[in-house]
Amino acid sequence: MKIAIASGKGGTGKTTLSVNLAAFISENDKVVLCDLDVEEPNSGLFIKGELIHEEEKFKMVPKWVPDKCTLCGLCQEVCNFNAVIKLEKQIMVFPDLCHTCYACSELCPEEALPMVPVKMGELKHFQLNNISFIESHLDVGREQAVPLISQTIEYVEANFDKDTIKLYDSPPGTSCPVIEATKEVDFVILITEPTPFGFHDVKLAIETVKKMHKKFGVVINRYGIGNDDVLKYCKDNDIPLLAKIPNDRFIAELYSSGELIYTKVPEVKKQLKNIYDYILKLKENNKV
Amino acid sequence: MKIAFTTKGTEWDSMMDPRFGRTEFILMFDEEKDELVNFDNRSIEGEAHGAGPKTAQQLLEMKPDVLITGNGPGGNASSVLEQSGTKIFVGAGQMTAKKAYDAYKKNELKAF
Amino acid sequence: MKEIVVISGKGGTGKTSITASIAYLGGKDIVVADCDVDAADMHLLMQPDFEKSEDFYSGEIAEINQDECIKCGKCKDVCRFNAIPIINKQYTINSLNCEGCGYCARICPANAITMIEQNVGKVHISNTKAGNIMVHAELGIGADNSGKLVAKVKKEAKLLAExxxxxxxxxxxxxxxxxxxxxxxxxxxxxxxxxxxxxxxxHDLERVYQLVKKFNIKAGCIINKADLNGNVAKEIEEFLKKENVANIANLPYDETFTKAMTVGQTIVEYGESNLKNIVIESWDKIKELVTN
Incomplete structure (x- = not known):
């Protein structure tokens, strides 16, 4: 059971929901929490467990072999991303611009650009009671999140069986990284705030998941502030509203110092239970 | 000495372009020959990513000894320029090319 | 003319609300450019009139001409992105997966594949309710923000400002x-x-500041919701001191932010509040820092 937790923009409470939901579910059930916001993985600030596995993650990029190269320049010509540049006496490769399409490498007549792995980040696997927490961290200076996201999902799918509830904390936005993170999931939870910004961004996010033909539901964070636009929109468009997390300064304070919320705010616990029940129902329906 | 400038035009009086990768022109002054040439770099607008290394490559083909620009090149472009030993001076983004040249001659620009 | 850029690293810090307030205070003296195209929300506060709009093209996607395709399958073999599935016995392009590398088009023996530049969004030039000129953009689903789009928005803004x-x-x-x-x-x-x-x-502040430092740009910092966590606020202040970054203002945790946004207003338009006064003072301070 794969569930993505996503939002149109950053700062709407995506991480807060992910870690609290994972911790809540873990009281009854095994759960995997996977932080795919690889540029800014913050879930680890809230969930501390025992590190049980760690691996470096690589992507393939071309590497110049000077002895074989005739400086014909074909590599630069075929690269659509300015990732291979021919200078007077050498070829330079920029791993961050490279999309690993293999064109330069395979079309080079002298085989002077073999593909080699370069490190892009690290994957860590922690265990805390019933929670398996997996996070990947893009190395500073690395720009492409997508290959690391797809490899992290592969790790999770390879190590946990199909029935386990897996929560994927997705990167913000509506561009490639979030599409990569939600491509294979069974269900998407969209979290937003009941404000004009939140309303505008969640509509974009809904458009995105619809385009990907995903089932989805909405959670409203900071409920009580702002207006009813999101609520009304969900109702008018038959979008399941999974939970309403109240607006409360105390919650913001707990977040700021990296603490779990539902253990201290009963209303949040109740709302998480609503989401959990919904997930269980989905799981039942999936089996049939 | 050959001195390159990132500029918005082709004349000594043209304003400097503070950007490196997406500079509109590269202006080059050859002190020995007392000659000013330019390269029109505006096609860089079409590049979604990697403007820095591409402009750096173009610049190196012109073989300058010194580059004068505004903010300075980003990481990828810097690593190209390092291959050539071109000296880079920054902080000339709000001047004309002429003023930038004078400032360079008076040692008023900061090395990158 | 001076260029002031507002950045934050992570989302949800109030960056757009603060930028919109500055835009409101600056009024006729400024041109506003919204380069946060992933979450382009500023228009919700500025009421732009979309006077001029232009399509924006960026990135390429492969297209297969079925009349010319000889079904040799070479394109599918070289594609690393699973972007060429066979549907109804035809090689087709999955546009969400295609990265636009052009490898397939290059090796197609029948020249049946062309790379088509994509219309990924729009760039608008507007007049706002505050009397600014505003340049802003919107991107379609799955389209990435890019240096190209930001450069385009900034260029338009600069030309207009000049x-x-x-x-x-x-x-x-x-x-x-x-x-x-x-x-x-x-x-x-x-x-x-x-x-x-x-x-x-x-954490995000430290990361994004490395860039600012590298480019040698003078900087100042606004700490929003400063009273939410005194200890971390103090750590931020110490960081700013160490890096010689001006601490422009500490804003209180204040729901006025959201209340103003809810009625489509900037903080400085919405009633009287302590917050409003601090933001007004901040803009004066920023102007002083920029011109000195």
Whole structure:
């Protein structure tokens, strides 16, 4: 059971929901929490467990072999991303611009650009009671999140069986990284705030998941502030509203110092239970 | 000495372009020959990513000894320029090319 | 003319609300550029009139001409992105998966594949309710922000500012630390860092500041919700001191932010509040820092 937790923009409470939901579910059930916001993985600030596995993650990029190269320049010509540049006496490769399409490498007549792995980040696997927490961290200076996201999902799918509830904390936005993170999931939870910004961004996010033909539901964070636009929109468009997390300064304070919320705010616990029940129902329906 | 400038035009009086990768022109002054040439770099607008290394490559083909620009090149472009030993001076983004040249001659620009 | 860029690293810090307030205060003296195209929300507060709009093209996607395709399958073999599935016995392009590398088009023996530049969004030039000229963009689903789009938005803003003799360009910068934010910063005279006193906020501030430092741009910082966590706020202040970044203001945790937004207003339009006064003072301080 794969569930993505996503939002149109950053700062709407995506991480807060992910870690609290994972911790809540873990009281009854095994759960995997996977932080795919690889540029800014913050879930680890809230969930501390025992590190049980760690691996470096690589992507393939071309590497110049000077002895074989005739400086014909074909590599630069075929690269659509300015990732291979021919200078007077050498070829330079920029791993961050490279999309690993293999064109330069395979079309080079002298085989002077073999593909080699370069490190892009690290994957860590922690265990805390019933929670398996997996996070990947893009190395500073690395720009492409997508290959690391797809490899992290592969790790999770390879190590946990199909029935386990897996929560994927997705990167913000509506561009490639979030599409990569939600491509294979069974269900998407969209979290937003009941404000004009939140309303505008969640509509974009809904458009995105619809385009990907995903089932989805909405959670409203900071409920009580702002207006009813999101609520009304969900109702008018038959979008399941999974939970309403109240607006409360105390919650913001707990977040700021990296603490779990539902253990201290009963209303949040109740709302998480609503989401959990919904997930269980989905799981039942999936089996049939 | 050959001195390159990132500029918005082709004349000594043209304003400097503070950007490196997406500079509109590269202006080059050859002190020995007392000659000013330019390269029109505006096609860089079409590049979604990697403007820095591409402009750096173009610049190196012109073989300058010194580059004068505004903010300075980003990481990828810097690593190209390092291959050539071109000296880079920054902080000339709000001047004309002429003023930038004078400032360079008076040692008023900061090395990158 | 001076270019002021507002950035924050992570989302949800109030960057757009603060930028919009500055835009409101600057009024006729400034041109506003919204380069935060992933979450382009500023227009919700500025009521732009979309006077001029232009399609924006960026990136390429392969297209297979079925009449010319000889079904040899070479394109599918070289594609590393699973972007060429066979549907109804035809090789087709999955546009969400295609990265636009052009490898298939290059090796197709029948020349049946062309790379088509994509219309990924729109760039608008507007007049706002505050009397600013505003340049803003919107992207379609799955389209990435890029250095190209940011450069385009900034270029339009600059041309307009020059033509109309404005004093400032205020730019809502892109998030993260990649190509778009490099493009946002390039050419700037002053950077406003907006942060919040959370563990994540501090971490992101340090990361994005490395870029600002590298480009040698003068910077100031606004700590939003400063009273939410005194300890982290203090850590941020110490960081600013160490790096010689001006601490422009500490804003209180205040729901006025959201209340003003809910009625489509900036903080400085919405009633009387302590927050409003601090924001007004901040803009004066910023102007002083930029011009000195």
């Amino acid at each position: 033509k109309t003799n404005k004093e400032f360009i205020v730019i809502d910068g892109s998030p993260g630390v990649g190509c778009p934010v490099v493009s946002s910063l390039s050419g700037a005279d002053f950077v406003i860092l907006v942060t919040e006193p959370t563990v994540a906020g501090l």
